Amino acid sequence: MDRFDRIFALHRILIGRRTPISLVELQDRLECSRATVGRLIEEIRDQLGAPIVYDRERNGYLYDRNNPAVYELPGLWLNASELHALLVSAKLLADVQPGILVSVLEPLRQRIAELLRHRRIGHPELEHRVRILQTAARTTSLDHFQKIATALLDRKRMRILYHGRARDKTTERDISPQRLVYYRDNWYLDAWCHLRKDLRSFALDRIHPVYVDDTPAREVAEELLVAHYTEAYGIFAGRADKLAILRFSGQAAKWVADEHWHPRQTGRMLSSGEYELRIPYGNPTELVMDILKYGEQVEVMAPAALRREVARRLRGAVARYQTVGTGVGV
Numbered sequence: 315m316d317r318f319d320r321i322f323a324l325h326r327i328l329i330g331r332r333t334p335i336s337l338v339e340l341q342d343r344l345e346c347s348r349a350t351v352g353r354l355i356e357e358i359r360d361q362l363g364a365p366i367v368y369d370r371e372r373n374g375y376l377y378d379r380n381n382p383a384v385y386e387l388p389g390l391w392l393n394a395s396e397l398h399a400l401l402v403s404a405k406l407l408a409d410v411q412p413g414i415l416v417s418v419l420e421p422l423r424q425r426i427a428e429l430l431r432h433r434r435i436g437h438p439e440l441e442h443r444v445r446i447l448q449t450a451a452r453t454t455s456l457d458h459f460q461k462i463a464t465a466l467l468d469r470k471r472m473r474i475l476y477h478g479r480a481r482d483k484t485t486e487r488d489i490s491p492q493r494l495v496y497y498r499d500n501w502y503l504d505a506w507c508h509l510r511k512d513l514r515s516f517a518l519d520r521i522h523p524v525y526v527d528d529t530p531a532r533e534v535a536e537e538l539l540v541a542h543y544t545e546a547y548g549i550f551a552g553r554a555d556k557l558a559i560l561r562f563s564g565q566a567a568k569w570v571a572d573e574h575w576h577p578r579q580t581g582r583m584l585s586s587g588e589y590e591l592r593i594p595y596g597n598p599t600e601l602v603m604d605i606l607k608y609g610e611q612v613e614v615m616a617p618a619a620l621r622r623e624v625a626r627r628l629r630g631a632v633a634r635y636q637t638v639g640t641g642v643g644v
């Protein structure tokens with residue numbers, strides 16, 4: 315622990331106590347000698363203005379509780395672990411969508427690295443030891459991202475052109491942005507659509523912002539956003555009015571038992587060694603895709619409509635491999 319970390323640690327110890335702490339205990343917690351603790355107390359009191367007082371009756375130090383204001387160290391104080399965490403976080407955010415946040419985060423990354431070097435606690439390979447693997451990520455325009463994020467934070471309405479993949483159609487929308495969502499390696503915007511008069515999710519890579527309006531965005535209560543976007547399964551919003559019951563093989567259970575598919579899922583190990591997972595859902599599209607990933611390792615027990623849909627998809631997949639012609643066949 316270096317000098318900066320010890321000053322920070324001493325402050326955190328004192329601000330969290332109502333009773334005096336002895337010099338011996340401070341030595342132990344700060345991992346330093348009696349003389350070093352004395353110098354730290356003098357420095358934080360005389361140079362940083364901390365209201366440290368010595369209680370002779372109880373032979374310990376504490377912050378003066380007669381001081382009406384809660385004392386905080388001047389400026390921004392971070393210990394080595396927090397600086398390392400910030401540096402890694404900056405890298406993670408930059409790697410989430412290359413190019414989107416680099417211009418904003420690079421000055422922060424350089425400043426944190428400079429602080430670490432100045433305090434001689436930096437790890438040159440720290441950033442190179444964190445890796446993010448993305449799959450099926452779609453490119454989002456930096457200009458579009460910044461314009462959308464600005465409208466979101468400034469609470470302004472937007473006019474956009476949106477091209478939906480399902481209908482292959484472009485529509486003009488007036489929207490009130492509510493929040494940005496990073497889901498499965500891609501960005502989405504939750505917004506109130508004034509055309510549809512309802513909440514909608516828009517993929518950022520399909521949005522072309524026309525302009526940001528001066529009109530204040532329509533506010534949607536947080537509890538309504540949670541109910542609309544969180545209750546259902548995956549990115550598909552709406553009410554979860556169905557319950558999927560999935561049964562995984564013993565082999566797949568080793569992984570599925572630790573996986574988080576839905577906030578309100580329930581699961582249990584069966585006497586057969588299989589694992590039963592129950593998941594609320596509304597729109598089955600994304601749930602079907604996740605079920606299909608496990609192939610023969612999972613069986614849909616209920617509801618019947620979901621079981622039929624998964625079976626239909628599996629039969630279709632098998633049929634493709636049995637086709638003789640351009641394919642090899644089986």
